[in-house]
Amino acid sequence: MKKLYIMNGMKRSVATVMLGAFAALQSLTAVAQVNEKPRLIVGIVVDQMRWDYLYRYYDRYESGGFKRLLGEGFSCENTFISHLPSFTAVGHSTIYTGSVPAIHGITGNDWPDQVTGRKWYCTEDTTVQPVGSTTAAGKMSPRNLLASTITDELRLATNFRSKVVGVSLKDRASILPAGHTPNGAFWLDDSNGSFITSTWYMNELPDWVKKFNDRKEPQQLMSKPWETLYPIDTYTQSTADNVAWEGTSAGEKAPVFPHELKEVYKKDPGNLRATPAGNTLTLDFAQAAVEGYDLGNGTATDFLTINCASTDYVGHKYGPNAIEVEDTYLRLDKDLSSFFTYLDKKVGKGNYLVFLTADHGAAHAIKFMQEHNLPAGLVESRKLVAGLDSTLTKQFGVAKLVTSFMNYHVSYDKAKIAANKLDYDAIKKASVQYFEALPGIQFAADLDNIGNNPLPEPINTMAINGYNRKRTGSVIVIPEPGWFEGSLKGTTHGNWNPFDIHIPLVFMGWHVKHGASNETVHMTDIAATLAAMLHIQMPSGCVGKPVQQMLQ
Secondary structure (H helix, E strand, C coil), X not given: CHHHHHHHHHHHHHHHHHHHHHHXXXXXXXXXXXXXXXXXXXXXXXXXXXXXXXXXXXXXXCCCCHHHHHHHCEEEEEEECCCCCCCHHHHHHHHHHXXXXXXXXXXXXEEECCCCCCEEECCECCCCCEECCCCHHHCECCCCCCCCCHHHHHHHHCCCCCCEEEEECCHHHHHHXXXXXXXXXXXXXXXXXXXXXXXXXXXXXXXXXXXXXXXXXXXXXXXXXXXXXXXXXXXXXXXXXXXXXXXXXXXXXXXXXXXXXXXXXXXXXXXXXXXXXXXXXXHHHHHHHHHHHCCCCCCCCEEEEEXXXXXXXXXXXXXXXXXXHHHHHHHHHXXXXXXXXXXXXXXXXXXXXXXXECCCCCCCCHHHHHHCCCCCEEECHHHHHHHHHHHHHHHHCCCCCEEEEXXXXXXXXXXXXXXXXXXXXHHHHHHHHHHHCCCCEEEEEEHHHHHHCCCCCCHHHHHHHCCCCCCCCCEEEEECCCEEECCCCCCCCCCCCHHHHEECEEEEECCCCCEEEEEEEECCHHHHHHHHHHCCCCCCCCCCCCCHHHHC
């Protein structure tokens, strides 16, 4: 009996040890799972991509591009911008900081400094020099961005072992996403058809960039006419090939296919941007960046930011209902499919995390809306400013009190107001009354005294989120739906309406389950979600929240 008892005790001891070892192994496995990271994150921002483009052309997309994103990834179907204005630089800054213009400081593509009156371009930097160019196109940096980005935080979290690279045709759409601390940010200089950078990042272009530029890909892409990808009569989601509200490129007589790209490129190399070739060039360069920096093959997670900007240029020129826009998205779909296939082979399917979103959307062309009896009209800023100046001169006895109307905000000559001992609040109140009496203007408000001019939600919050006292005029103007500042040709963006602020957001790849949600998500939530997935700190100005529906 004693022997049996000892044996049973030994069995229990062994079992206890084994259970303990198993529990420890489970604990170690859990830790390994928590600490596991993707090899590469790829952030793709499709410029001016309205949310409905995911589905408007869905039947015509191939399996490996937008359909793959929706079929394998998680789509946040109701993702909205929560600031005004809805412009490119603002959108990119908000995506990557998780913040709003009031905090991150990028209040527009340009803005008037409220202290000096000087107009600033968002990434302009007088202290740096161009690299790969001799023009002012290279005098750019992220200096004006006041908050850190998720890309900065990744670099900080890994003691700078992570590699971060930004790519776009646009300087602002490469620089702002890549943040303050990247290994490189590159954008296109139209004057020499090359990707360039500035001394903020490096003193000489890497060899891989020089080799890419030596290929003269822009000239090759623009050497053939732009024909429709499929028979033109199959573009049933678009209007006729030649309508009154479409714009033309320099050297073109009409906005019709085929577009003679070789001729328009000779007239102005910048015309490449308003063709699908710009997106092809961008993704080819992005692939070269993966190879050049060996992204996804280091000891820490790397991050590649990509902006496909040609969708914006094409949209501005032709408007959302043009065959050119439909064809651009069908071609971008093919380019994305090829790029994802490349990443599958280079980094490994499931080893990289992709998110695709947009910096803003776009309105239908004004004349298109008017033709279909939809309310629409043009906000003519010069007439607005002239009328306001005249009104204020009569009321206060001093001329030229208004210095600018930019980003739907009015700025004033504060020095002149002080010198003449005028009541600044009274001037702003008179301005609000003037604007609200005009056709096409729905609201106006003095942002310094927003409680006296409350706006309906969500406009009120969006206006506050976009107001930075040092970089924004203090009176905001809100047009009626369908009215905007711009041109009768093509279209633009910048307002609070769903066509401008309802954007796609799809995650795919590493640790992303397939699904979709119609819960409201904001642009500011993207950086917070990435920080949660990576277990790193959120950016310094982040006000967003992780997308719980995707993380559950």
